[in-house]
Amino acid sequence: MIGFQTLLLKEILRFWKVGFQTVAAPVLTALLYLFIFSHVMSGSNAAFPGITYEQFLIPGLAMMSMLQNAFANTSSSLIQSKITGNILFILLPPLSHWNFYGAYLIAAVVRALAVGLGVFLVGIFVANVPVHSVVWIVVFALLGSGLLAALGLIAGLWADKFDQLAAFQNFIIMPLTFLSGVFYSIRSLPDFWQGLSHVNPFFYMIDGFRYGFFGKADVSVWLSFGVTAGAFFCLSVVTLYLLKSGYKLRQ
Amino acid sequence: MKAAIEVQGVEKRFGSFVALAGISVSIAQGEFFALLGPNGAGKTTLISALAGLTRASAGTLRVMGHDVVSDYRAARRALGIVPQEIVFDPFFSVRETLRFQAGYFGIARGAALDNWIDELLAKLSLSDKADQNMRQLSGGMKRRVLVAQALVHRPPVIVLDEPTAGVDVELRQTLWAFIRELNAAGHTILLTTHYLEEAQQLCSRIAMMKLGKIVAMDTTDHLLNAFSERVLRVKIDGDLPASQAQARTRHAGAWHHFTIHDLSEVETRLAALREAGAHITNLEVAEPDLEEVFINVMNK
Numbered sequence: 030m031i032g033f034q035t036l037l038l039k040e041i042l043r044f045w046k047v048g049f050q051t052v053a054a055p056v057l058t059a060l061l062y063l064f065i066f067s068h069v070m071s072g073s074n075a076a077f078p079g080i081t082y083e084q085f086l087i088p089g090l091a092m093m094s095m096l097q098n099a100f101a102n103t104s105s106s107l108i109q110s111k112i113t114g115n116i117l118f119i120l121l122p123p124l125s126h127w128n129f130y131g132a133y134l135i136a137a138v139v140r141a142l143a144v145g146l147g148v149f150l151v152g153i154f155v156a157n158v159p160v161h162s163v164v165w166i167v168v169f170a171l172l173g174s175g176l177l178a179a180l181g182l183i184a185g186l187w188a189d190k191f192d193q194l195a196a197f198q199n200f201i202i203m204p205l206t207f208l209s210g211v212f213y214s215i216r217s218l219p220d221f222w223q224g225l226s227h228v229n230p231f232f233y234m235i236d237g238f239r240y241g242f243f244g245k246a247d248v249s250v251w252l253s254f255g256v257t258a259g260a261f262f263c264l265s266v267v268t269l270y271l272l273k274s275g276y277k278l279r280q
Numbered sequence: 281m282k283a284a285i286e287v288q289g290v291e292k293r294f295g296s297f298v299a300l301a302g303i304s305v306s307i308a309q310g311e312f313f314a315l316l317g318p319n320g321a322g323k324t325t326l327i328s329a330l331a332g333l334t335r336a337s338a339g340t341l342r343v344m345g346h347d348v349v350s351d352y353r354a355a356r357r358a359l360g361i362v363p364q365e366i367v368f369d370p371f372f373s374v375r376e377t378l379r380f381q382a383g384y385f386g387i388a389r390g391a392a393l394d395n396w397i398d399e400l401l402a403k404l405s406l407s408d409k410a411d412q413n414m415r416q417l418s419g420g421m422k423r424r425v426l427v428a429q430a431l432v433h434r435p436p437v438i439v440l441d442e443p444t445a446g447v448d449v450e451l452r453q454t455l456w457a458f459i460r461e462l463n464a465a466g467h468t469i470l471l472t473t474h475y476l477e478e479a480q481q482l483c484s485r486i487a488m489m490k491l492g493k494i495v496a497m498d499t500t501d502h503l504l505n506a507f508s509e510r511v512l513r514v515k516i517d518g519d520l521p522a523s524q525a526q527a528r529t530r531h532a533g534a535w536h537h538f539t540i541h542d543l544s545e546v547e548t549r550l551a552a553l554r555e556a557g558a559h560i561t562n563l564e565v566a567e568p569d570l571e572e573v574f575i576n577v578m579n580k
Contacts, residue, residue: 035383043371114367118429121331121361122384123353280294280334 033128036119040136044102051140055098056147059090063155066212076214077245083156085239089211091148092173092238095141096231099174100181100202102137107185108194111277120279126272130265134178141174158242165250166241172257173234177202179264186268186277205231215247230260282345284309284437284468285330290339292325292492299325300336301492307485309344309436312469314479314500316574317489323472324364326489327441331361343437357385360435364442366422368414374401374425375410378432385433400428403458420451427455431462438462439470444478456482480504480570488577496577504568511566512538512546514553521556540565 044051067083076085110116119129152158160166180202188194209231215223226232227248237253240246246253272278285307292300300322307313315323328334330341332348332355341348346355369377378397379389387393401407404424409417414425423443430438440459444452460482463469473479479486480500487497496503515534527549529537538549546565553560 031386031388032384035380038383039372039380042376046371110369113370114365115369117333117363117367118369118381119384120333121356121359122381122433123356123386124384125353275335279332280328 032122032124033132036124036128036132037135040102040106040132041139043106044136044140051098051102052143052147055094055144056151059094059144059148060151062090063087063152067155076216076247077243080243080245081156084158084243085214086212087149087152087156087158088239088242089235091145091152092169092235093206093209093211094148095145095170095174096177096206096234097202098144099137099141099177100184100198102140103133103178103181104185104188104194104198105181106133106136107182108188108191111185112190116278126269129272130179130182130269133182134175137178137181138171138174141178142170145170145174160242161244162241164241166238168254169234169238169241169257172254172261173238176230176234176257176261176264179261179268182268183264183271186271189277205229208232209235210247211235230256233257281309283307283342284311284344285313285470286340286342286345287326287330288340290326290329290341291337292322292329292334293337298492300329302339303489303492303494304339305487305494305497307468307470309468310463310466311485312463312483313471314483314486315470315472315489316476316479316486317472318578320491321489322492323489324441325492327361327439327470327472330439331359332356357433358435358437360430360433360438362423362427362430362438362440362443364445366419366426368417368422368425370413370415373411373413374406374417374428377414377425378428381429382432387433396434397428397432400431403454403461404428405454420447423447424451424455427458436466437468437470441472442474443471444473444475452478476570476574486570488574490578495580496573500570503573504570506573509539510541510543510568512540512549513564513566514538514550514558514560515562516553517559517561521553521558523556524553524558534561 063086066086070082184194184197188197208226209229210226215226215232218226233248233253233256236246236248237250237257240250240253283306287303287305290300290303291298303326315326317323325334329336330343330348332352343355344358346358348355372380375397378400379393382393383389398407401410404427406421406424406428409421414422417425427443443455456478459469471479471483483500485499486503487494489495498506511529514536516536517534520528520536527538529539531537540546540549550560
């Protein structure tokens, strides 16, 4: 247990020591999105009756930032350790694949929650966002950032250089997040794009998270929960299998 | 008493390349053992297999009786490894690095750990660097931290993979004094090095590897006696008398080499040279040399 706790503490301190870059910067980016989009879209029809565009946007931005930062935390930590060689320090001790998975995942979730909370706190200065269900907010925040943290672990294990990781981030994570309904309700899309959004797991994370604030969503919150929890479970199984087999860590 | 390191029939293949071709070696507790060989001989692969960084294609490896695969937790707890490459985590200070490394091995934070870290830092002349970030240290200091990291969980078996490569004389002396002390206290030491004089001075037993196999393994004294000889080097003014040329093994300029088996032969050889009319201006007796043993074994 001490081994796991130590690795968790190390992973948390790793991002906390560069908190400007890992927490403050994503909050600022989200704030800029919020100012620009709310200015441009001001007065446009909100997705749900009685909810302004600014109110609609804040939970989506918070979730998008959480997802991106959870992925960035595990993937960048792993690739940096692999490339600099200091991954050795955690391969030599008697840490299990569960220790490895748990510590990296929880640290990434902690960073994601710090960023999400930051975005939410600055967001409420712009618009008053209601809270319908704290439980759903927390469930989707944890599951969503856990899912992306596991995906970050897979990407970090797979990538041999920063280029490959950047490609993963720019060509998979970014399009999926931007096309998940952060900035709009998918109901406003033509049928084809609406159908396509329904196969994007990021859509369910954002939609379920937003339900926690407004009590309204594009699809049933239970469907969103099922997809998010199922995807988290599947990616966790894959991650644990890769860690146990020593994929690209032990020859 | 169980062996500190027990390697039985270990093979490692990377595709068609055979890195280890059936290695067997047993290192007793308290031994100071050297593993020598040219680059690519398989020394680091063997150490990696011992540490669980590489999985052997065949054979078994045990550390203090614990199998490195089926009982990896106990095996890794018993092993401290100083890697060949200088690696560090740029986010943390020396003290943080050591606390984390101890924690990974299940050692709780507290006064006992801090005292041990202070002792390690003092032994490795790092006390004044304890709170500096790893990035601020010189290469030699980073290597000392790697040594401290390998020792922070107090392993009974210590593996040093070329620990003095590119290291200044002062650090070498500090390091070897400390490692000798640990060995005297009962720790088993496995050393790989390209500095053969270090292995000769420090190690009681030596194995030499070539192309993934152990080609010689014996006590240091036996290896020196079996593959190297004591040499009398004599500097002569003018030519070596023809009557003495047959006994000469080689010569370099005015220096002529004669093999001697014990020191009493020195006087006999010098008398014979003088009698033959040689004018001796200088002489020295060279003891058996591990470098010569190494070259002889590798060229066999």
